[in-house]
Amino acid sequence: MDQTPTAPTVRALVADDDPVVRMLVASALRSLDLVVEEVEDGGAAIAAARRQMPDLIVLDVQMPKKNGFDACAAIRELPGGSDVPVLIVTGLEELSFIERAFRAGATDFLTKPIDAQLLQHRVRFQMRASRAFAELRDTLAELGASQHRLAKSQHLARLGDWEWQVSSDRLFFSERASRVLRCDGEPPVSSAEFLDRCVHPDDRSAVAKNLHDAMNGFGDIEFDHRLPDGERVVHQFLEAAESVPGEEPTLAGTVQDVTDRRKAEERIRQLAFYDTLTGLPNRRVLEERLKRAVLFAGRARTQVALLFLDLDRFKRINDTLGHATGDKVLKEIAERLVGALRTGDALARTPEGAGPQTSVSRFGGDEFAVLLTGLSDVQDAGRVARRLLSVIGEPVALPEGEVKVTASIGIAVFPTDGSESDGLFRSADMAMHHAKEQGRDNHQFFSASMNEAATQAMHVERALGEALERGGLLLHYQPQIATGSGQVVGAEALVRLQDPAGGLISPGAFIPVAEESGLIVPVGAWVLRGACQQFAQWRSEGWEGGRISVNVSNVQLRSLDFVDTVDRALADAGLEPQDLELELTEGVFVEARGREVLQELRSRGIVIAIDDFGTGFSSLSYLKDLPVDVLKIDRAFVSEIDSGGGAIVGAFIALARELGCSVVAEGVETEAEVEFLKQHGCDVLQGFLFSRPVSAEELDWRRPASAAAAS
Ligand code: C2E
Ligand code: MG
Ligand code: MG
Secondary structure, rough: OOOOOOOOOOOOEEEEHHHHHHHHHHHHHOOOOOEEEOOOOOOHHHHHHHOOOOEEEEEEEEOOOOOOOHHHHHHHHHOOOOOEEEEEEOOOOOOHHHHHHOOOOOOOOOOOOOOOHHHHHHHHHHHHHHHHHHHHHHHHHHHHHHHHHHOOOHHHHHHHEEEEEEOEEEEOOOOOHHHHOOOOOOOOHHHHHHHHHHHHHHHHHHHHHHHHHHHHOOOOEHHHHHHHHOOOOEEEEEOOOOOOOOOOOOEEEEEEOHHHHHHHHHHHHHHHHHHOOOOOOOHHHHHHHHHHHHHHHHHHHHHHEEEEEEEEEEHHHHHHHHHHHHHHHHHHHHHHHHHHHHHHHHOOOOOOOOEEEEEEEEEEEEEEEEEEEEEEOOOOHHHHHHHHHHHOOEEEEOEEEEEEOEEEEEEEEEHHHHHHHHHHHHHHHHHHHHHHOOOOEEEEEEOOOHHHHHHHHHHHHHHHHHHHHOOOOEEEEEEEHHHHHOOOOEEEEEEEOOOOOOOEOOOHHHHHHHHHHOOHHHHHHHHHHHHHHHHHHHOOOOOOOEEEEEEOOOHHHHHHHHHHHHHHHHHOOOOOOEEEEEOOOOOOHHHHHHHHHHHHHHHHOOOOEEEEOOOOOOHHHHHHHHOOEEEEHHHHHOOOOOOOOOHHHHHHHHHHHHHHHHHEEOOOOOHHHHHHHHHHOOOOOOOOOOOOOOOOOOOOOOOOHHHHHHH
């Protein structure tokens, strides 16, 4: 065959039982100047590879006698077959097939119908990578051989020798050894001086330990260390020199500069584990990491999320702008992903500031995968996904102009969506396809229920944001009745959110979302203002005494300007501090900061109530030190009264007496409850029996609300 000396023949082997596909593939490869051999079956492919290993192999999956997976695995076992790039062609764009292909040792895969341009692109890429790999391996082999061969010509091997008289700690370096160690001037004469002048500070303690071992006769010792410049790496070999009677024991050392060798090894490692285009860890690394993460999370009972990210219609960019541009875009996206994950703001905004660990890898083509470990809340994964979508969505500037890229992300969580890595990959992939179906440029959780929860939270967060802007929040009030007089002595403000889709959303559904997103701060401020204004209005209409109760979330209480917000709400409405009661849950009283803030508010005269009392963790003894005026006994206890479970309520009331607190019973629904509460000396009653929470106009503060209470 005709062969120019500059272009060595590159041989490809194509195996496909479909003659048309085979011909298409072969001709695409020939146009890249490859010499192509065509066969019809996996068995024939193995035979051909055994005769002479080609530089590239393309295998169809489904072939009559031996399929592509088996052929690939067999070729990997042949001499010279471990490194040849193998592309597997599958008709089924199914993850299980792709996974099987990789497990069989495929380097890459293609899906049918085959896009000739894409094929050429992949082939060019694979050839480049495999050539770089081969070159490095040759260099390495050469360096290895040189160590042996050039032992005699030390100069070339950058090798020098030295001696150490152990008991007197005297060192003698040959001229070459001092050159290898880059000693300026006289070489060091003691081990301490050697450590000081020839060893990088970070390596010193390890080297000292090795020297110590050598000195104590622990056989031959080898180790590497860096020179003080941090650049060069040397390899040391120490052995006991033949002992000469009458002379002190001596160690003989050889030192070799192995910087280039280490660099080559590092490059190989890079090629094997990192994607050459983006520099990101590749699929293999991710799989390893995921396996490890799952093992660890299983033991630590934490969660792991796998985000599978696929760029939307990326093929279009390749087709219209060419593959070189496609590569540029991929690189840019990769950088953005890394950047977005590095700035932890995408992650859990936990009060402790601890978020999940992340790692991103390129999975192949236009696919990326992100691993989140140490996850305490699965919604963090959704937050990360949203952040990634937003950085990807920013226009990419190219010489040809700007392009806009979007992506679809599927999320699978361990252990819910898969107990091992394979299952998680499948779930994440399914979720990603679901995201594509949902119109692309979005993320989806794998499990339906999680998906619903996340969608619902997003819906609520949006509605809440809009409500704050356009006045979609409103307040209802529930009257509080004095047990003795039956008079309305207060009202609790309860917030509602108008659903843009119609109806009202209850606080149980949106307060947690508001707390998580931080929107609780403006929402809470709005409630405070509104409730104070309303109460001032009632006052002006003649309501004397009594007070307005407002619920305060723990998150809101922790915000810096909370005390100011309260002061301003009171001042603007023209109310006194004792007109306002704040309801907090037990958790906040155990935080030092919470107690401090409450103390301050209480010192002004504002009334502090523990809401839902009894449902927290409270040991009753801790109560006496708290800044509290009112205990609100939770509905759960009140509702047990009718079935004979009133003892707890009785105890709570007695306790409150002892502490000098007044008691409100929540959720009072029956006359029997009223009777019991009255007998036990409960001060105030609140519940559907008297009134549901109603609008300000409907609240009748003038009238004794129930005959039973009034009697
Ligand atoms: P909460 O402070 O314990 O409020 C009492 C809840 O019990 C109200 O539910 C009320 O409608 C309900 N309720 C009252 N009497 C009865 C009864 O006899 N039977 C039954 N079954 N339920 C009764 P709502 O309005 O849905 O509020 C739920 C929770 O949302 C409140 O519990 C409170 O923790 C929170 N919340 C409401 N408004 C606000 C607010 O403005 N800010 C904050 N941070 N939280 C609020
Ligand atoms: Mg309340
Ligand atoms: Mg309550």
